[in-house]
């Protein structure tokens with residue numbers, strides 16, 4: 691199994707529109723601070739390509755990383771920075787229908803807003819695993835908005851697992867149990883540097899501290915960066931975090 695980070699930016703990406711913050715003003719195309727919206731590409735042992743999230747940057751991500759048609763697109767929740775990239779592949783999908791996996795709320799948003807994009811939509815349920823090649827995929831319920839999932843990926847040959855929990859403010863006990871012992875947890879760093887009281891849908895600094903105590907994983911990888919983050923390291927809670935350099 692191979693994992694490529696196609697983006698680690700928050701909903702607006704970095705630079706943000708109209709450069710209304712310091713980092714967005716300074717960031718250069720191709721620099722380490724340039725971040726597409728959060729997305730992953732998983733390549734299985736047999737060569738199947740699984741795209742995690744259909745971001746509004748999907749066109750440039752597919753160009754930058756030389757992607758061909760993915761065998762599946764997994765969508766964690768209906769927010770536009772995770773789902774609405776499907777609009778950009780409407781023309782492509784008319785000729786090469788893509789397969790999209792999402793929960794029932796995501797399906798409702800697809801049906802009501804973007805059903806003119808022809809896809810093969812498969813609805814999943816939290817904690818009900820499905821398989822693509824030798825990869826076992828378990829949707830994990832997380833608390834963010836409405837119905838939101840993360841994913842647990844398990845390579846059935848090696849037994850190695852990692853979790854992707856992109857947007858959340860806390861995790862249910864069942865999810866907490868399932869991500870124990872993973873090689874890595876990829877998770878939400880949106881407000882890691884500050885406590886912002888008017889958005890309760892993402893982990894904030896105090897909640898992140900609690901969240902860290904629950905995660906028993908070899909590595910924690912941060913994603914969903916806002917423009918407050920600077921390039922390669924960040925010192926929070928006395929830990930110097932490695933910020934994903936492969937965002938662009």
Ligand SMILES: [Zn+2]
Pocket residue numbers: 767769834857
């Ligand atoms: Zn979200």
